Amino acid sequence: MRTLSGKARLAGVLGWPVSHSRSPRLHGFWLARHGLDGAYLPLPVRPERFEAAVRSLVDLGFAGANVTIPHKEAAFALCDEVTEVARRAGSVNTLVFRDGRISGTSTDGFGFLESVREQAPGWQASNGPAVILGAGGAVRSVAAALLDAGCPRLILVNRTPARAEAIARDLGGPVEVATAPRLADAALLVNGTSLGMAGEPPLEIDLSPLPPHAVVADMVYVPLETRLLAAARARGLRAVDGLGMLLHQARPGFEAWFGVAPNVDAELRAFVLQDLQ
Numbered sequence: 096m097r098t099l100s101g102k103a104r105l106a107g108v109l110g111w112p113v114s115h116s117r118s119p120r121l122h123g124f125w126l127a128r129h130g131l132d133g134a135y136l137p138l139p140v141r142p143e144r145f146e147a148a149v150r151s152l153v154d155l156g157f158a159g160a161n162v163t164i165p166h167k168e169a170a171f172a173l174c175d176e177v178t179e180v181a182r183r184a185g186s187v188n189t190l191v192f193r194d195g196r197i198s199g200t201s202t203d204g205f206g207f208l209e210s211v212r213e214q215a216p217g218w219q220a221s222n223g224p225a226v227i228l229g230a231g232g233a234v235r236s237v238a239a240a241l242l243d244a245g246c247p248r249l250i251l252v253n254r255t256p257a258r259a260e261a262i263a264r265d266l267g268g269p270v271e272v273a274t275a276p277r278l279a280d281a282a283l284l285v286n287g288t289s290l291g292m293a294g295e296p297p298l299e300i301d302l303s304p305l306p307p308h309a310v311v312a313d314m315v316y317v318p319l320e321t322r323l324l325a326a327a328r329a330r331g332l333r334a335v336d337g338l339g340m341l342l343h344q345a346r347p348g349f350e351a352w353f354g355v356a357p358n359v360d361a362e363l364r365a366f367v368l369q370d371l372q
Protein backbone atom coordinates (compact mmCIF):
# COMPACT_ATOMS: atom_id res chain seq x y z
CA MET A 96 0.00 0.00 0.00
CA ARG A 97 1.51 3.33 -1.06
CA THR A 98 1.11 6.43 1.06
CA LEU A 99 2.24 9.66 -0.53
CA SER A 100 2.57 11.67 2.67
CA GLY A 101 2.81 8.93 5.29
CA LYS A 102 -0.90 8.98 6.08
CA ALA A 103 -4.06 7.73 4.41
CA ARG A 104 -5.89 10.34 2.38
CA LEU A 105 -9.64 10.77 2.50
CA ALA A 106 -12.15 12.21 0.05
CA GLY A 107 -15.82 11.67 -0.74
CA VAL A 108 -18.92 12.93 -2.49
CA LEU A 109 -21.52 15.14 -0.77
CA GLY A 110 -25.05 14.87 -2.14
CA TRP A 111 -28.69 14.50 -1.05
CA PRO A 112 -29.41 11.78 -1.86
CA VAL A 113 -26.04 10.32 -2.74
CA SER A 114 -26.70 6.59 -3.06
CA HIS A 115 -27.06 6.89 -6.86
CA SER A 116 -23.55 8.37 -7.24
CA ARG A 117 -21.05 6.24 -9.17
CA SER A 118 -18.13 8.29 -7.85
CA PRO A 119 -17.23 5.98 -4.90
CA ARG A 120 -16.98 3.02 -7.30
CA LEU A 121 -14.93 5.02 -9.78
CA HIS A 122 -12.46 6.49 -7.27
CA GLY A 123 -12.29 3.15 -5.43
CA PHE A 124 -11.19 1.51 -8.68
CA TRP A 125 -8.37 4.05 -9.14
CA LEU A 126 -7.26 3.77 -5.47
CA ALA A 127 -6.98 -0.02 -5.87
CA ARG A 128 -5.31 0.22 -9.28
CA HIS A 129 -2.59 2.54 -7.95
CA GLY A 130 -2.26 0.74 -4.58
CA LEU A 131 -2.92 3.98 -2.68
CA ASP A 132 -3.71 4.15 1.02
CA GLY A 133 -6.89 6.20 0.92
CA ALA A 134 -10.67 6.07 0.84
CA TYR A 135 -13.47 7.83 -1.06
CA LEU A 136 -16.82 7.80 0.73
CA PRO A 137 -20.47 8.55 -0.13
CA LEU A 138 -21.52 11.40 2.23
CA PRO A 139 -25.29 11.98 2.39
CA VAL A 140 -25.77 15.58 3.60
CA ARG A 141 -29.03 17.53 3.83
CA PRO A 142 -28.94 20.98 2.19
CA GLU A 143 -29.27 22.83 5.54
CA ARG A 144 -26.24 20.91 6.91
CA PHE A 145 -24.03 21.37 3.85
CA GLU A 146 -21.74 24.14 5.05
CA ALA A 147 -21.26 22.57 8.50
CA ALA A 148 -20.49 19.22 6.87
CA VAL A 149 -17.83 20.71 4.58
CA ARG A 150 -16.16 22.53 7.49
CA SER A 151 -16.15 19.25 9.46
CA LEU A 152 -14.40 17.48 6.59
CA VAL A 153 -11.73 20.20 6.62
CA ASP A 154 -11.29 19.73 10.40
CA LEU A 155 -11.11 15.95 9.97
CA GLY A 156 -8.22 16.29 7.54
CA PHE A 157 -10.02 15.28 4.33
CA ALA A 158 -8.08 16.17 1.17
CA GLY A 159 -11.28 17.35 -0.52
CA ALA A 160 -14.60 16.22 -1.94
CA ASN A 161 -16.88 16.10 -4.92
CA VAL A 162 -20.20 17.89 -4.69
CA THR A 163 -23.33 16.78 -6.48
CA ILE A 164 -27.03 17.70 -6.62
CA PRO A 165 -28.32 19.79 -4.85
CA HIS A 166 -25.14 21.36 -3.40
CA LYS A 167 -23.22 22.71 -6.42
CA GLU A 168 -24.26 26.37 -6.01
CA ALA A 169 -23.87 26.25 -2.21
CA ALA A 170 -20.36 24.84 -2.69
CA PHE A 171 -19.52 27.73 -5.00
CA ALA A 172 -20.68 30.20 -2.35
CA LEU A 173 -18.56 28.82 0.49
CA CYS A 174 -15.24 28.46 -1.34
CA ASP A 175 -12.35 30.73 -0.33
CA GLU A 176 -11.28 30.72 -3.98
CA VAL A 177 -12.66 29.30 -7.22
CA THR A 178 -11.16 28.72 -10.67
CA GLU A 179 -12.15 30.91 -13.61
CA VAL A 180 -14.24 28.09 -15.13
CA ALA A 181 -16.15 27.62 -11.84
CA ARG A 182 -16.77 31.35 -11.65
CA ARG A 183 -18.23 31.31 -15.16
CA ALA A 184 -20.30 28.20 -14.46
CA GLY A 185 -21.50 29.64 -11.13
CA SER A 186 -21.11 26.20 -9.58
CA VAL A 187 -18.49 23.87 -8.17
CA ASN A 188 -18.29 20.06 -8.30
CA THR A 189 -14.77 19.55 -6.91
CA LEU A 190 -13.41 20.90 -3.60
CA VAL A 191 -9.76 20.79 -2.54
CA PHE A 192 -8.80 21.51 1.10
CA ARG A 193 -5.31 22.85 1.75
CA ASP A 194 -4.01 24.63 4.86
CA GLY A 195 -7.58 25.11 6.07
CA ARG A 196 -8.65 26.85 2.87
CA ILE A 197 -11.34 25.59 0.48
CA SER A 198 -10.72 25.82 -3.28
CA GLY A 199 -13.38 24.92 -5.83
CA THR A 200 -13.54 24.09 -9.49
CA SER A 201 -16.02 22.75 -12.00
CA THR A 202 -14.74 19.78 -14.02
CA ASP A 203 -17.82 18.84 -16.10
CA GLY A 204 -16.66 20.92 -19.06
CA PHE A 205 -13.16 19.42 -18.92
CA GLY A 206 -14.65 15.92 -18.71
CA PHE A 207 -16.94 16.57 -21.65
CA LEU A 208 -14.14 17.86 -23.92
CA GLU A 209 -11.81 14.99 -22.97
CA SER A 210 -14.58 12.49 -23.69
CA VAL A 211 -15.34 13.94 -27.15
CA ARG A 212 -11.64 14.02 -28.01
CA GLU A 213 -11.34 10.38 -26.91
CA GLN A 214 -14.45 9.01 -28.64
CA ALA A 215 -14.29 11.19 -31.79
CA PRO A 216 -10.55 11.40 -32.50
CA GLY A 217 -9.59 14.42 -34.58
CA TRP A 218 -12.57 16.50 -33.39
CA GLN A 219 -11.60 19.99 -32.30
CA ALA A 220 -13.80 22.67 -30.79
CA SER A 221 -12.62 25.05 -33.52
CA ASN A 222 -14.12 22.78 -36.25
CA GLY A 223 -17.36 24.74 -36.33
CA PRO A 224 -20.52 25.80 -34.48
CA ALA A 225 -21.89 23.73 -31.60
CA VAL A 226 -25.62 23.34 -30.93
CA ILE A 227 -26.40 22.57 -27.28
CA LEU A 228 -29.82 21.39 -26.12
CA GLY A 229 -30.52 22.35 -22.49
CA ALA A 230 -29.41 25.14 -20.18
CA GLY A 231 -28.87 23.50 -16.79
CA GLY A 232 -25.77 23.39 -14.63
CA ALA A 233 -23.93 20.85 -16.80
CA VAL A 234 -24.52 22.91 -19.95
CA ARG A 235 -23.07 26.02 -18.26
CA SER A 236 -19.80 24.25 -17.61
CA VAL A 237 -19.68 22.57 -21.05
CA ALA A 238 -20.51 25.82 -22.87
CA ALA A 239 -17.71 27.68 -21.05
CA ALA A 240 -15.24 24.88 -21.87
CA LEU A 241 -16.23 24.85 -25.56
CA LEU A 242 -15.73 28.62 -25.84
CA ASP A 243 -12.38 28.41 -24.03
CA ALA A 244 -11.31 25.65 -26.44
CA GLY A 245 -12.00 27.87 -29.48
CA CYS A 246 -15.54 26.98 -30.57
CA PRO A 247 -16.46 29.77 -33.03
CA ARG A 248 -20.22 29.84 -32.25
CA LEU A 249 -22.53 28.29 -29.67
CA ILE A 250 -26.26 27.95 -30.23
CA LEU A 251 -28.27 27.20 -27.09
CA VAL A 252 -31.78 25.75 -27.33
CA ASN A 253 -33.80 25.22 -24.16
CA ARG A 254 -37.41 24.58 -23.16
CA THR A 255 -37.16 27.63 -20.89
CA PRO A 256 -35.40 30.21 -23.11
CA ALA A 257 -34.70 32.56 -20.17
CA ARG A 258 -32.21 30.04 -18.71
CA ALA A 259 -30.35 29.86 -22.04
CA GLU A 260 -30.35 33.66 -22.27
CA ALA A 261 -28.84 33.88 -18.78
CA ILE A 262 -26.00 31.57 -19.83
CA ALA A 263 -25.39 33.61 -23.00
CA ARG A 264 -25.29 36.81 -20.92
CA ASP A 265 -22.98 35.36 -18.27
CA LEU A 266 -20.54 33.80 -20.74
CA GLY A 267 -20.41 36.61 -23.30
CA GLY A 268 -18.73 35.87 -26.64
CA PRO A 269 -20.29 34.16 -29.66
CA VAL A 270 -23.31 32.57 -27.93
CA GLU A 271 -26.83 32.71 -29.41
CA VAL A 272 -30.15 31.49 -28.10
CA ALA A 273 -32.48 29.85 -30.63
CA THR A 274 -35.98 28.43 -30.35
CA ALA A 275 -35.17 25.43 -32.57
CA PRO A 276 -31.89 23.62 -33.32
CA ARG A 277 -30.14 24.91 -36.46
CA LEU A 278 -28.13 21.91 -37.54
CA ALA A 279 -27.09 22.61 -41.15
CA ASP A 280 -23.58 23.88 -40.33
CA ALA A 281 -23.11 22.34 -36.87
CA ALA A 282 -19.87 20.50 -36.15
CA LEU A 283 -21.21 19.30 -32.78
CA LEU A 284 -24.67 18.57 -31.39
CA VAL A 285 -24.92 18.07 -27.62
CA ASN A 286 -27.86 16.81 -25.60
CA GLY A 287 -27.53 18.49 -22.20
CA THR A 288 -31.16 17.91 -21.17
CA SER A 289 -32.44 14.98 -19.16
CA LEU A 290 -34.52 13.85 -22.16
CA GLY A 291 -33.60 10.32 -23.25
CA MET A 292 -32.58 9.28 -19.73
CA ALA A 293 -34.20 6.08 -18.42
CA GLY A 294 -37.62 7.07 -17.02
CA GLU A 295 -37.73 10.41 -18.89
CA PRO A 296 -39.42 11.17 -22.21
CA PRO A 297 -37.31 10.56 -25.34
CA LEU A 298 -35.53 13.38 -27.14
CA GLU A 299 -37.29 13.92 -30.48
CA ILE A 300 -35.00 15.50 -33.04
CA ASP A 301 -34.45 15.07 -36.77
CA LEU A 302 -30.71 14.66 -37.41
CA SER A 303 -30.96 14.69 -41.21
CA PRO A 304 -29.82 18.36 -41.61
CA LEU A 305 -26.50 17.67 -39.82
CA PRO A 306 -23.44 17.66 -42.10
CA PRO A 307 -21.59 14.31 -42.42
CA HIS A 308 -18.59 15.45 -40.35
CA ALA A 309 -20.76 16.40 -37.35
CA VAL A 310 -20.26 14.72 -33.97
CA VAL A 311 -23.29 13.96 -31.76
CA ALA A 312 -22.70 13.82 -27.99
CA ASP A 313 -25.15 12.88 -25.23
CA MET A 314 -24.56 13.79 -21.58
CA VAL A 315 -27.10 11.11 -20.58
CA TYR A 316 -25.39 7.83 -19.63
CA VAL A 317 -28.34 5.66 -18.53
CA PRO A 318 -28.95 4.11 -20.98
CA LEU A 319 -25.46 4.26 -22.45
CA GLU A 320 -26.72 4.01 -26.03
CA THR A 321 -29.53 6.56 -26.13
CA ARG A 322 -31.93 6.82 -29.05
CA LEU A 323 -30.12 10.01 -30.06
CA LEU A 324 -26.77 8.21 -30.30
CA ALA A 325 -28.31 5.24 -32.14
CA ALA A 326 -29.89 7.63 -34.67
CA ALA A 327 -26.57 9.41 -35.15
CA ARG A 328 -24.70 6.14 -35.76
CA ALA A 329 -27.45 5.00 -38.17
CA ARG A 330 -26.75 8.17 -40.17
CA GLY A 331 -23.00 7.39 -40.17
CA LEU A 332 -22.18 10.21 -37.72
CA ARG A 333 -19.73 9.84 -34.86
CA ALA A 334 -21.48 9.46 -31.50
CA VAL A 335 -20.09 10.18 -28.01
CA ASP A 336 -21.79 8.69 -24.93
CA GLY A 337 -22.21 10.36 -21.53
CA LEU A 338 -20.15 7.79 -19.62
CA GLY A 339 -16.90 9.24 -20.96
CA MET A 340 -17.78 12.65 -19.48
CA LEU A 341 -18.60 11.06 -16.12
CA LEU A 342 -15.23 9.25 -16.00
CA HIS A 343 -13.05 12.11 -17.26
CA GLN A 344 -14.62 14.78 -14.99
CA ALA A 345 -13.37 12.75 -12.01
CA ARG A 346 -9.67 12.89 -13.03
CA PRO A 347 -8.69 16.36 -11.70
CA GLY A 348 -10.15 15.70 -8.24
CA PHE A 349 -8.44 12.33 -7.87
CA GLU A 350 -5.09 13.81 -8.85
CA ALA A 351 -5.49 16.75 -6.43
CA TRP A 352 -6.48 14.56 -3.46
CA PHE A 353 -4.41 11.41 -3.95
CA GLY A 354 -1.40 12.76 -5.90
CA VAL A 355 -1.61 10.42 -8.89
CA ALA A 356 -2.99 11.32 -12.35
CA PRO A 357 -5.42 8.48 -13.18
CA ASN A 358 -6.34 7.13 -16.63
CA VAL A 359 -9.68 6.42 -18.23
CA ASP A 360 -9.49 3.14 -20.15
CA ALA A 361 -11.62 0.18 -21.27
CA GLU A 362 -11.17 -1.66 -17.95
CA LEU A 363 -12.50 1.31 -15.95
CA ARG A 364 -15.41 1.80 -18.37
CA ALA A 365 -16.37 -1.89 -18.05
CA PHE A 366 -16.13 -1.73 -14.23
CA VAL A 367 -18.40 1.33 -13.96
CA LEU A 368 -20.77 0.00 -16.64
CA GLN A 369 -21.39 -3.21 -14.65
CA ASP A 370 -22.99 -1.00 -12.02
CA LEU A 371 -25.09 1.00 -14.51
CA GLN A 372 -26.67 -1.99 -16.22
Ligand SMILES: NC(=O)c1ccc[n+]([C@@H]2O[C@H](COP(=O)([O-])OP(=O)(O)OC[C@H]3O[C@@H](n4cnc5c(N)ncnc54)[C@H](OP(=O)(O)O)[C@@H]3O)[C@@H](O)[C@H]2O)c1
Pocket residue numbers: 203206228229230231232233234253254255258287288289290292296314315316337338340341342344
Ligand atom coordinates in the same frame (compact mmCIF):
# COMPACT_ATOMS: atom_id res chain seq x y z
N1 LIG B 1 -22.23 12.51 -18.13
C1 LIG B 1 -21.98 13.27 -17.06
O1 LIG B 1 -20.92 13.21 -16.43
C2 LIG B 1 -23.01 14.26 -16.63
C3 LIG B 1 -22.71 15.27 -15.69
C4 LIG B 1 -23.72 16.18 -15.34
C5 LIG B 1 -24.98 16.05 -15.90
N2 LIG B 1 -25.23 15.05 -16.80
C6 LIG B 1 -26.55 14.91 -17.45
O2 LIG B 1 -26.82 16.14 -18.09
C7 LIG B 1 -28.22 16.39 -18.06
C8 LIG B 1 -28.48 17.75 -17.44
O3 LIG B 1 -27.99 17.76 -16.12
P1 LIG B 1 -28.00 19.11 -15.24
O4 LIG B 1 -27.28 18.81 -13.98
O5 LIG B 1 -27.57 20.26 -16.06
O6 LIG B 1 -29.56 19.21 -14.92
P2 LIG B 1 -30.50 20.49 -14.74
O7 LIG B 1 -29.72 21.65 -14.24
O8 LIG B 1 -31.66 19.99 -13.94
O9 LIG B 1 -31.00 20.81 -16.24
C9 LIG B 1 -31.91 19.95 -16.90
C10 LIG B 1 -32.10 20.43 -18.33
O10 LIG B 1 -33.00 19.51 -19.01
C11 LIG B 1 -34.11 20.27 -19.52
N3 LIG B 1 -35.33 19.43 -19.47
C12 LIG B 1 -35.72 18.65 -18.45
N4 LIG B 1 -36.90 18.05 -18.74
C13 LIG B 1 -37.24 18.49 -20.01
C14 LIG B 1 -38.35 18.24 -20.86
N5 LIG B 1 -39.34 17.41 -20.49
N6 LIG B 1 -38.37 18.84 -22.07
C15 LIG B 1 -37.37 19.67 -22.45
N7 LIG B 1 -36.29 19.96 -21.66
C16 LIG B 1 -36.23 19.37 -20.46
C17 LIG B 1 -34.22 21.47 -18.63
O11 LIG B 1 -34.96 22.48 -19.28
P3 LIG B 1 -35.62 23.69 -18.43
O12 LIG B 1 -34.52 24.68 -18.19
O13 LIG B 1 -36.69 24.20 -19.32
O14 LIG B 1 -36.15 23.09 -17.15
C18 LIG B 1 -32.73 21.83 -18.44
O15 LIG B 1 -32.22 22.46 -19.57
C19 LIG B 1 -28.84 15.23 -17.30
O16 LIG B 1 -29.24 14.26 -18.23
C20 LIG B 1 -27.67 14.71 -16.46
O17 LIG B 1 -27.81 13.33 -16.16
C21 LIG B 1 -24.28 14.17 -17.17
